[in-house]
Amino acid sequence: MFSKEESKKIRQEFWTTFGKTHPRKWLLYNTKIKDVTLKFTFTTKVAQVSIDIEPYDKVIRAYYYDKFLSLKNIILSEYLDDIIFDEYYQLENEKVISRIYAELPDVSIHNKKTWEMTMKFLNEKMLILETFFLEYKDFIES
Numbered sequence: 753m754f755s756k757e758e759s760k761k762i763r764q765e766f767w768t769t770f771g772k773t774h775p776r777k778w779l780l781y782n783t784k785i786k787d788v789t790l791k792f793t794f795t796t797k798v799a800q801v802s803i804d805i806e807p808y809d810k811v812i813r814a815y816y817y818d819k820f821l822s823l824k825n826i827i828l829s830e831y832l833d834d835i836i837f838d839e840y841y842q843l844e845n846e847k848v849i850s851r852i853y854a855e856l857p858d859v860s861i862h863n864k865k866t867w868e869m870t871m872k873f874l875n876e877k878m879l880i881l882e883t884f885f886l887e888y889k890d891f892i893e894s
Contacts, residue, residue: 754862766794766861774875779882785893788816790881792874796860799870801877802853803885814839817850819892823884827852831884832877854881 754762781789787807793800805816817839820827827835832854841851856873859866885892 770871794861799856800853802851805850
């Protein structure tokens with residue numbers, strides 16, 4: 753077990769190392785669509801790259817989720833064949849969002865032996881997810 757402070761330092765070290773290993777300006781929060789973001793997640797259990805749809809208004813969240821759902825066959829066949837669509841994804845803080853994501857299981861931010869594999873996964877999958885998003889952004893926001 754790690755203390756809260758040790759865990760924080762490990763997380764900072766991972767993300768600093770990732771940024772140096774894969775220097776790139778990622779799209780992430782700069783999608784230009786309110787409450788629709790691309791995210792990296794790395795916990796003590798999994799790593800994910802995702803498109804998060806987070807409006808508090810359930811109607812708006814459903815609208816954007818349906819837009820992505822209509823592109824599901826394209827993303828599966830042309831971009832990420834292992835993408836997961838979850839309309840009611842529950843975050844650790846219990847907030848429910850819609851999340852479209854690729855996941856690498858059985859890795860831990862606390863286990864440096866999994867870092868290289870995780871960095872490769874995060875970099876490759878986010879590049880693909882960004883490419884997809886930018887290609888269909890006009891459709892998603894229309």
